[in-house]
Amino acid sequence: MTQAEIKLCSLLLQEHFGEIVEKIGVHLIRTGSQPLRVIAHDTGTSLDQVKKALCVLIQHNLVIYQVHKRGVVEYEAQCNRVLRMLRYPRYIYTAKTLYSDTGELIVEELLLNGKMTMSAVVKKVADRLTETMEDGKTMDYAEVSNTFVRLVDTHFVQRCPLVPATENSDTGPPPPAPTLVVSEKDMYLVPKLSLIGKGKRRRSSDEDATGEPKAKRPKQTTDNKEPIPDDGIYWQANLDRFHQHFRDQAIVSAVANRMDQTSSEIVRTMLRMSEVTTPSGAPFTQPLSSNEIFRSLPVGYNISKQVLDQYLTLLADDPLEFVGKSGDSGGGMYVINLHKALGSLATATLESVVQERFGSRCARIFRLVLQKKHLEQKQVEDFAMIPAKEAKDMLYKMLSENFISLQVGCL
């Protein structure tokens, strides 16, 4: 971790959680993994406060723990995860664009609280939404639950790992720290809850919301009185899924810039279909047949199957190589070439930096060297058609700022 990153983490922790958490957090980032007593000793804070600070950090997934041999539990801070806190507004905004205000508030609550149960989230969000609505209107729990389930189905929200249920608990003294697991198939499994109720305004009394009798469950006046049905099942925001979404957005806008709106919509459809089936690090999406794509196009788009096929062929033939054809069954099987797409976007970003920083002629030389890999001084002048003196000047400027490197070869 660089000094600048540590400083940034410290500022973030201080702003969100306060001084004590900041002290413990930064200490852990600087020194790596340490047991509880050592942390308390080195930072000079009382054991009690250290415990509380660690609780907060673990709740927000910023610190993980591991049981080492001889029963020592060590805590390790995740610096990268702390830096992700900078992106919270962007995640919340994304949820807003996809699932409107309800989605926005659900994600906001999850991010601010680290982990929550579904019923708690639904209740809180319903209350908040009811605050903003007109007098007399309330937000139904069912609607909030629906949005929550949709968020889980598209993997934006996932289950937290939990203590595995053990059959017999008499195998000896319990371990010093529980190991939490969650199985793949359970990660996005929503428990069957019937949350019935409506959001409450803070100033309204209990009678308003309890107008209609609810058959199955007693009125939820306070949550302390009855057991929460999904106790122990906690949910957190799945940051990797948001990152995948940003990646998809970048690819779609690149296609829109290079080709036209319709092509970008087709690519967006293809990416949407592969959202949950393709792992995030994969080089290609799953092959999709042209028939499937045709069926999944957004409702407003009425282009004929023939035109769709033409667009797909054009996309597959384009020098950009974002889309590839992998077979002919089902009207043609197409994949999105994710690694190539990301590579092209990265190259374009580099070229943009050079262009803005040094000028378009330097950008020409930079692109030239990027394409041809190795060039001699004279070849650079010839290909780029820039007079020798200027070309030399530009090359040395870029060399001095480390954008280009020199390789001495023997003749």
Next chain:
Amino acid sequence: MAEVKVKVQPPDADPVEIENRIIELCHQFPHGITDQVIQNEMPHIEAQQRAVAINRLLSMGQLDLLRSNTGLLYRIKDSQNAGKMKGSDNQEKLVYQIIEDAGNKGIWSRDIRYKSNLPLTEINKILKNLESKKLIKAVKSVAASKKKVYMLYNLQPDRSVTGGAWYSDQDFESEFVEVLNQQCFKFLQTKAETARESKQNPMIQRNSSFASSHEVWKYICELGISKVELSMEDIETILNTLIYDGKVEMTIIAAKEGTVGSVDGHMKLYRAVSPIIPPTGLVRAPCGLCPVFDDCHEGGEISPSNCIYMTEWLEF
């Protein structure tokens, strides 16, 4: 009566005859003949007589002596040249030979010295001599403006020496290149726009937005902005610079031999494109363009909190 030993002279043992026969053979095989061929033709001639004849022909400048992988070759010398070199001595002929071999790229005086092993003063004298006889000429090279290369008088200098269409008198014409660059780009841009607005099915739209290098060449020639005649390769170098500018993309398609503009069975097509991302975030903030980026840190003289660029930018 004393026995007179008369050596029977074979009929054409006359040295002049031998030489003429050799010259005839050389004319028959303009690429050169080996010693073996001469021997086969005139088997009755002894090796020594053959050698004498060949040497005479060489010294008279009627034959050329070449070395090939199989051995020595004798070739008839161009009669015109043979006339020219009359009156020159062997050294001059050697230097002339070296310059001739260099073709239209020309050869530097130092290289002539290496190849002929003659001292510098001799070389200079010979070169002056040949120049005054209008047999060779000196051409200034664009690569190194002080260097002069020598080549035969009637040869056109190669592009690598004069720089081709982009150099006039050793000066690179950047404005000319810029103008051509912009004109080509405008042509391709308008073509792409008309294709886009035609609103036909996407295949036709795409194909009509392409222009072959031949089309661009014709357009530029008709524009008449160039005083020098430009070839299709020249236009292709200009189009390549547009590719390095990221404004144009190229595809190569297979074309039938004989279609206009195809070279070796394929054609290059060019199309104007827009960049795939807008200027990236880092350079839209002042830090991306800041000249003192490396010196900036919190608490120092140059820091984010007292950055003047940042203050200006945030005031929008």
